[in-house]
Amino acid sequence: MTRTRKTPEAEAEADAIVVGGGPAGLLAALLLAQGGVATVLVAPPAPEDHRTTGLLAGSVAILERAGIWPALLPAASPMRAIRLIDDGGRRISGPEVVFRAAEIGRKAFGHNIANRELVAALAEAAVETPNLRRVSDTAAEIRIGIGGVTVRTGAGETLRGRLVVGADGRGSAVRAAAGIGVRRWGYDQAALVTTLRHARGHDDISTEIHTAAGPFTLVPLGDRRSSLVWVTRPAEAAALAALDDAALARAIGRRAEPILGAVTLDGPRQVFPLSGLAARRLAVPRAALVGEAAHALPPIGAQGLNLGFRDAAAIAEVAGEARRTGADPGAAAVTARYEARRRGDVASRTTGVDLLNRSLLTDAAPALALRALALQAVKRVAPLRRLLMREGIAPGGV
Numbered sequence: 001m002t003r004t005r006k007t008p009e010a011e012a013e014a015d016a017i018v019v020g021g022g023p024a025g026l027l028a029a030l031l032l033a034q035g036g037v038a039t040v041l042v043a044p045p046a047p048e049d050h051r052t053t054g055l056l057a058g059s060v061a062i063l064e065r066a067g068i069w070p071a072l073l074p075a076a077s078p079m080r081a082i083r084l085i086d087d088g089g090r091r092i093s094g095p096e097v098v099f100r101a102a103e104i105g106r107k108a109f110g111h112n113i114a115n116r117e118l119v120a121a122l123a124e125a126a127v128e129t130p131n132l133r134r135v136s137d138t139a140a141e142i143r144i145g146i147g148g149v150t151v152r153t154g155a156g157e158t159l160r161g162r163l164v165v166g167a168d169g170r171g172s173a174v175r176a177a178a179g180i181g182v183r184r185w186g187y188d189q190a191a192l193v194t195t196l197r198h199a200r201g202h203d204d205i206s207t208e209i210h211t212a213a214g215p216f217t218l219v220p221l222g223d224r225r226s227s228l229v230w231v232t233r234p235a236e237a238a239a240l241a242a243l244d245d246a247a248l249a250r251a252i253g254r255r256a257e258p259i260l261g262a263v264t265l266d267g268p269r270q271v272f273p274l275s276g277l278a279a280r281r282l283a284v285p286r287a288a289l290v291g292e293a294a295h296a297l298p299p300i301g302a303q304g305l306n307l308g309f310r311d312a313a314a315i316a317e318v319a320g321e322a323r324r325t326g327a328d329p330g331a332a333a334v335t336a337r338y339e340a341r342r343r344g345d346v347a348s349r350t351t352g353v354d355l356l357n358r359s360l361l362t363d364a365a366p367a368l369a370l371r372a373l374a375l376q377a378v379k380r381v382a383p384l385r386r387l388l389m390r391e392g393i394a395p396g397g398v
């Protein structure tokens with residue numbers, strides 16, 4: 001009897017292997033499987049995360065199409081307006097600007113939801129999705145070959161596939177295995193996050209107070225509750241995090257109380273050092289990067305995970321199209337299509353958010369004056385404001 005040696009394709013157990021079970025990886029795995037791409041998700045339980053995500057309308061639309069939004073809606077709070085306030089202590093300040101979703105014919109820019117609830121709902125949907133198997137383990141070894149990919153789990157199981165999707169965060173092992181370089185940069189900033197309860201209603205308005213150390217952002221999260229992202233110098237973030245609840249509430253109240261009335265803490269606190277990251281490519285044959293494996297931005301304007309959700313939708317679309325036409329979902333043409341589809345959006349958001357963040361940190365009079373002028377223009381010129389609002393939600397509108 002002649003035995004034919006199996007090609008890597010013939011051995012493939014999955015069309016796609018997604019590594020990483022944060023929100024971007026969970027969504028990518030779900031959308032791939034829903035699109036007919038047999039998927040294995042290699043993901044230990046996600047670490048504790050007390051952040052919330054302002055899911056903009058484009059992300060909500062993706063979750064609606066995937067059938068997941070109804071489960072999330074009860075825990076999500078609409079953001080009907082976004083208010084930018086320049087901190088009074090700056091040498092040259094801009095005017096207060098309010099963006100209202102109604103101006104662009106929408107009820108809300110999006111919804112704010114606790115990451116914990118978002119990840120739990122996505123993980124639950126993953127259990128019920130045909131075509132999707134979750135291996136609750138880390139990817140210990142990833143090999144990307146010409147004909148396929150192999151992932152060995154921490155427990156020693158070997159998984160074979162045609163495409164590996166790296167959703168494994170900033171230190172991505174998939175990115176390293178794919179030989180994709182990365183540009184990293186630091187910010188002298190950290191974000192303190194917590195949840196507040198407050199005396200006055202937030203009127204579904206998200207408020208960003210721009211200080212010389214970064215934005216102090218209050219986002220609606222239920223009735224008389226808001227999530228706080230306070231970006232400041234790392235030493236101040238560490239000192240704030242070390243305060244007892246009453247003292248931290250007082251420190252927060254100095255900025256928040258003129259807007260929300262008396263505040264008390266209503267959740268644990270966490271500090272995130274800020275840094276930026278941009279992968280030199282988003283894909284190579286047989287490997288694609290999504291979410292923070294590909295790009296990490298400071299938390300201004302709620303862009304980071306929204307970008308990651310658009311990555312997840314795009315890889316699922318191109319791999320699903322390939323699968324339906326009988327093509328190989330990890331082939332060079334497919335990953336090149338993903339790179340082409342995502343490159344512009346990722347590059348423009350990474351640059352835009354970085355510039356916006358740096359414009360807050362500068363003390364140079366010309367830059368401050370330019371920023372104040374830009375805010376004046378945005379306040380006065382309605383078409384410019386509407387363009388910014390549409391582009392803020394998603395490239396080219398949704």
Ligand SMILES: Cc1cc2nc3c(=O)[nH]c(=O)nc-3n(C[C@H](O)[C@H](O)[C@H](O)COP(=O)(O)OP(=O)(O)OC[C@H]3O[C@@H](n4cnc5c(N)ncnc54)[C@H](O)[C@@H]3O)c2cc1C
Nearest residue numbers: 020022023024054138139168169291292299302304305306
């Ligand atoms: C303070 C703050 C506030 C923010 N607010 C917003 C916001 O309002 N809106 C917004 O859009 N974005 C926001 N962001 C950005 C957003 O939080 C991130 O974009 C998002 O969490 C990234 O998700 P991810 O799934 O790509 O990565 P992660 O959440 O980092 O997930 C990566 C996962 O991969 C797993 N992993 C790593 N290595 C392996 C391995 N070898 N095998 C298996 N699994 C592995 C990890 O355990 C982890 O679960 C904010 C960020 C910060 C810091």
